[in-house]
Amino acid sequence: MTYYQQHQSDFLEGLKTFLRIPSISTLSEHKPDIRRAADFALNELRAAGMTKAELIEGTGNPLVYAEWLGAPGKPTILFYGHYDVQPPDPLDEWKSPPFEPEVRGNDIFARGACDDKGQVLIQIKAVEGLLKTTGKLPVNVKFLLEGEEETGGEHIEEYVKSKPPRLKADAAVVCDTEMFAPEMPTICVGLRGMVYYELTVQGADHDLHSGVYGGAAPNPMQAVAEIICALKDRDGHIKIPGFYDRVKPPSALERQAWARLPFDEKEYTEKEMGARELVGEPEVPLFERVWARPTLEVHGIRGGFTGEGAKTVIPARAVAKISTRLVGDQRVDEAMAQFKAAVKAATPKGVTAEVKMLHSGEPSLTNPDNPFIHASAEAMKQVFGKETVYIRSGGSIPVVGVFDRYLGVPSVMMGFGLPDDNLHAPNEKFHLPNFYRGIEAVARYLEILGQ
């Protein structure tokens, strides 16, 4: 029995403790929890045997740094993860409270279980096992964990931008993605970028009675609807002028590989998504729609009356949360300028519209033909017993582009989530067999790299 097998219940207890901290970075009242989560990760790194573990303070939430550099001549790996989580709402849809982790069957349910506390702990426990059993690591290892991934904070980007010598590495390992299917080891080689906006539409300076003024007063709710419809058509085509200009189609090889992936559309639609049917650009195949095409999604609209019963009010203001995902050679600055111009053109009479950018990240695409990715594919194959597949993800991990741009290192995205893990949704979970095998796979990865 290996160290990893012996300590599974300790790993689980550690994960539960981590998950009990409601480190929600989008809500300022959770600042103390953010710090508790950072301290927890720091202590875990120290206990694992990492050196120079410390918090890096800056403009936002602290970064957690640690290193072990006892393998001269060997490559250096920079582990990345985040200790912050998404807000848990809507709370009433959780079967168990989001910050009281509960194991049901082979899964642990809690906000952050998969995204990303479970996967951060995979990295730490992998290193811990090697250090505890052999007293050393096969390669040099650094950790850089952040607490603003879910809120688009700029602390990590600012820090990496300054190119501190201690971040020097040969490759980054990001554990924040998912496997294509259960039992199918997966490396993600492409991520969509994103820009997240708050669109504020203002009509009158106070709410108006819809009986008295209906027919004369501008209605910001109606205006938001008109702007949204002007930005995207009923078939899912984004109508922002120029938006598709820099979109690159996937290569023929990639398309062929995607077509070979085992896939049950009915299962995906009805079980995983819980939907009736798929939507989106009808002429684009599914994987391409979610991995290699830009999107525009409305997340919510605030304003007016939404409570119980009826209130006949024309709201003074409506605030919409809208994001676009970016792919290929699309860039945040240009996409934002296009979005703002399209909103301006679509704004109806009688209201003003203001666009504020809350969050952004460039898209990224990694060439899979490099030794750090090959080693990862091999390690996962050995642990999971199956050939590793290469996919992209529709999500965004802005730090991957940041590591590429400022440190010049490729990111290896070894992810252990599952498609039905309910990221950013109620009842987020992490599949415990993946937690335990993930730890072993990361340890195996370091061993292969050290050979």
Add this chain to the structure above:
Amino acid sequence: MTYYQQHQSDFLEGLKTFLRIPSISTLSEHKPDIRRAADFALNELRAAGMTKAELIEGTGNPLVYAEWLGAPGKPTILFYGHYDVQPPDPLDEWKSPPFEPEVRGNDIFARGACDDKGQVLIQIKAVEGLLKTTGKLPVNVKFLLEGEEETGGEHIEEYVKSKPPRLKADAAVVCDTEMFAPEMPTICVGLRGMVYYELTVQGADHDLHSGVYGGAAPNPMQAVAEIICALKDRDGHIKIPGFYDRVKPPSALERQAWARLPFDEKEYTEKEMGARELVGEPEVPLFERVWARPTLEVHGIRGGFTGEGAKTVIPARAVAKISTRLVGDQRVDEAMAQFKAAVKAATPKGVTAEVKMLHSGEPSLTNPDNPFIHASAEAMKQVFGKETVYIRSGGSIPVVGVFDRYLGVPSVMMGFGLPDDNLHAPNEKFHLPNFYRGIEAVARYLEILGQ
């Protein structure tokens, strides 16, 4: 000095006490306040000298009834008003708390000040003054006050429908409208009807990550926007098939009278509404747009993420509050069927849409050529010192149609609100000189009718 002049400070104290009761009928947690407000009105009626004052219990909030029938051979007037109020949100826009009435200058600020507690008290205090000073009333008087006007409760309609003998009357007097301008006594002869809907659009059965599923998942927020845009165009034309079929234009005489009303469009737009410009059907004159044309307004959209920061979620559900106002020969049942059919036709792929009716009232139009309206015009002219004008209101007072249909009595809408009283909005107020003159005008009205 008359009784009315002597007792102004008592009237004001009474109004403040009434306004301190948060009798919000749309929120079930305020049930006890509803009862307190009903009891308050009941006790005021008793103290005024009305007889047989009692609560009429039924399916919803109690009706308050009282009568004084000591004028045989004289006409009988049925006073109507409502003791319930709108919710106060958005709370943070109130300059003083909505249920702590505050007098600033000549105005009293509180939820319900004008709509309708101030005007209910006008009726009661008018009767009180006559009874206290002369020991009798010039005509027979009945009161029927309700507590569900703002929530579309059906108690009053059910009760009136049963045609109880004690509601027999020659005319109803409704004090729940406004004057066209300060110092301009006004009688309202037309009201729009309304149907208030809750539109629930469901996509997947749980919230989805917009990165992972964006491009494939149905987005109910986007779908609501598409439905809204299909129901009304950018120029304010309702696109529901058949919706305008039974709309009747105002008569040439009415149009001429409206054109003579003193009106400053800039003042109306910028001061009263606090807007930049007016919108709505460009080919229709303003008063006709707000008094004699149907509308469709979105009041709010619930669902998804609207909090601080960024949450990348495709919501499972969006719930929109939408109402239409009706005019002319439009009828609730037909308008609702048209609305539902239009929503069904506009519902995009991947989502289901369900329409629930929360509230409705038929439009009404009174022929101004009747003695009860003539007497009212004369009474207001005597008290305010100016000729009374006839207008319509864009709002809805469903009970007017109910009195007409089931009791066969015309309603005299003597209103004492002002256009800037912020009905249904933060900082609702009532102009105290109108409160005091309103009491005198109603008393004078009863005297004229008794002659």
